[in-house]
Amino acid sequence: MNENKQYDVVIVGGGVSGTALFYLLRTYTNVGSIALFDKYGGFGQANSHPKNNSQTLHFGDIETNYTLEKARIVKAASDLVATYCDKYGSEKLFKIYPKMVLAVGQGEVDALKDRYEKFKELFPALHPIERDEIAKIEPKVVEGRDPDVPLFALHSTEGYTVDYARLAADMVERGQSARSKDADVFLNTCVDSTRKTKDGFELDSSRGKIQARVVVYATGAHSLTFAKELGYADDLIILPVAGSFFHTPNVLNGKVYTLQLKKLPFAAAHGDPDLCRGDRSRFGPTAKVLPMLERGQWKTIWSFFKLFDLKLSSLMAVGSIIADTTYLKFIARNILYDLPLIGRFFFLPNIQKIVPSIKAMDVMPLKDAKGIRPQIVNRVTRKVSLGESRIVGDKIILNITPSPGASTCLKNGEHDMRDIIEFFGDEFKIDDDRFSTDFPKRS
Ligand SMILES: Cc1cc2nc3c(=O)[nH]c(=O)nc-3n(C[C@H](O)[C@H](O)[C@H](O)COP(=O)(O)OP(=O)(O)OC[C@H]3O[C@@H](n4cnc5c(N)ncnc54)[C@H](O)[C@@H]3O)c2cc1C
Numbered sequence: 001m002n003e004n005k006q007y008d009v010v011i012v013g014g015g016v017s018g019t020a021l022f023y024l025l026r027t028y029t030n031v032g033s034i035a036l037f038d039k040y041g042g043f044g045q046a047n048s049h050p051k052n053n054s055q056t057l058h059f060g061d062i063e064t065n066y067t068l069e070k071a072r073i074v075k076a077a078s079d080l081v082a083t084y085c086d087k088y089g090s091e092k093l094f095k096i097y098p099k100m101v102l103a104v105g106q107g108e109v110d111a112l113k114d115r116y117e118k119f120k121e122l123f124p125a126l127h128p129i130e131r132d133e134i135a136k137i138e139p140k141v142v143e144g145r146d147p148d149v150p151l152f153a154l155h156s157t158e159g160y161t162v163d164y165a166r167l168a169a170d171m172v173e174r175g176q177s178a179r180s181k182d183a184d185v186f187l188n189t190c191v192d193s194t195r196k197t198k199d200g201f202e203l204d205s206s207r208g209k210i211q212a213r214v215v216v217y218a219t220g221a222h223s224l225t226f227a228k229e230l231g232y233a234d235d236l237i238i239l240p241v242a243g244s245f246f247h248t249p250n251v252l253n254g255k256v257y258t259l260q261l262k263k264l265p266f267a268a269a270h271g272d273p274d275l276c277r278g279d280r281s282r283f284g285p286t287a288k289v290l291p292m293l294e295r296g297q298w299k300t301i302w303s304f305f306k307l308f309d310l311k312l313s314s315l316m317a318v319g320s321i322i323a324d325t326t327y328l329k330f331i332a333r334n335i336l337y338d339l340p341l342i343g344r345f346f347f348l349p350n351i352q353k354i355v356p357s358i359k360a361m362d363v364m365p366l367k368d369a370k371g372i373r374p375q376i377v378n379r380v381t382r383k384v385s386l387g388e389s390r391i392v393g394d395k396i397i398l399n400i401t402p403s404p405g406a407s408t409c410l411k412n413g414e415h416d417m418r419d420i421i422e423f424f425g426d427e428f429k430i431d432d433d434r435f436s437t438d439f440p441k442r443s
Helices: 016-028 068-088 106-119 131-137 164-178 222-229 300-306 312-323 325-337 343-354 409-423 432-438
Strands: 006-012 034-037 094-104 127-130 151-162 183-186 191-197 200-205 208-217 236-249 255-258 270-274 277-284 364-378 383-385 389-392 396-400
Touching (some): 006 016, 006 200, 016 034, 016 432, 068 106, 068 151, 068 164, 068 409, 094 106, 094 131, 094 270, 131 151, 151 270, 164 183, 191 208, 191 222, 208 222, 208 409, 222 389, 222 396, 236 312, 236 343, 255 343, 270 343, 277 343, 312 325, 325 343, 389 409, 396 409
Parallel strands (some): 006 034, 094 255
Antiparallel strands (some): 127 151, 200 208, 236 277, 236 364, 255 270, 389 396
């Protein structure tokens, strides 16, 4: 690496977010020199890895915690990924399975029917189905279930299941070959700190110093650490929510989601075929609060507490969220799910809500899932902020991407691309015609 070279744009983080931006800048702008850094030996090895996330391209049709407005936004963002997959994707990148959201019991059935009336216009591919049809599409969902319990589902044939690590690698490859000029990619390179200089930024990395005019951090929860180092986001801390999964024999043909609780988005488990293990179904994720920014990376416990800035308000914010009885019960339950040997017994009812005939001996914990959803907490308001968070500073952008950050990677990348072009004034431009031709509006 040439320590004296100043890149126009440096992107730190080769997950699906950083690589989406790399692809967009290379393909749709004339920005001169761009470098992409990641600390691991491949792209998408952290939260974007298929073992660590649910592999779902979220549209908001079967995610019942989304309001209509939020679903509209997420759909527009996910449409970009669907378009990319349809255009360039192979079997290895994504698969399309049927998907449904399942209501069990009269209360849920009424709520889902009501929701359908409001959402059907936005999602014309979503169809209401009753018990008989559910049984045809997903026999195991009905088999062994009490016939007196009402059942209803919203079903679509368009369930995109994406290997976001492969998507990340694909976007880097396409970005590199988009034009011949100046794109450097450095793996196994950890960036440690950032300093503002007279004409940009200097970053310290395990390979030496990096000079940049504009910097984008797409390092998940770590982005907040870098933001604070530069004096941004004083009010924000992270509540890291780790997710584990369980395997069973193959019992599902597609994705089966259940109704989410309003207060606990993504808390309700779902089941689906696993892209990594075609012979298995996967259920989860659980949601366990862990004091670390990256699961299994013990030194990130220190990084987590460093975000608190020794401020009592940070502890009070986490304390007041955890003290809420809904959260407290949920956190306690999720600790039980991860207990060795007996955790699966506690998790079993969540699976049986979807596939009643599953027995504990069919359920195996998936040991190598290492995903963490960085939920952003405002220590002043003591509230969890849902969705992605972008911190846009002076010629620097820092992205923290809780779920569904993989689904929205290209839209977030588009926002970053437009901000970056603005940072440079008239120096570079976006080829908007090409962008809108490549990503036309989908119905
Ligand atoms: C259990 C679970 C289920 C989920 N399910 C879904 C789902 O179904 N659909 C969906 O859309 N989203 C889902 N998500 C969220 C999704 O996985 C993330 O939003 C998305 O992967 C974030 O991508 P990213 O590139 O921002 O972060 P990451 O994939 O975490 O990438 C960050 C990158 O930064 C690198 N990095 C970090 N620090 C440094 C450093 N100092 N120097 C150099 N490199 C560094 C890391 O190596 C990593 O490659 C889920 C998340 C979890 C945990």
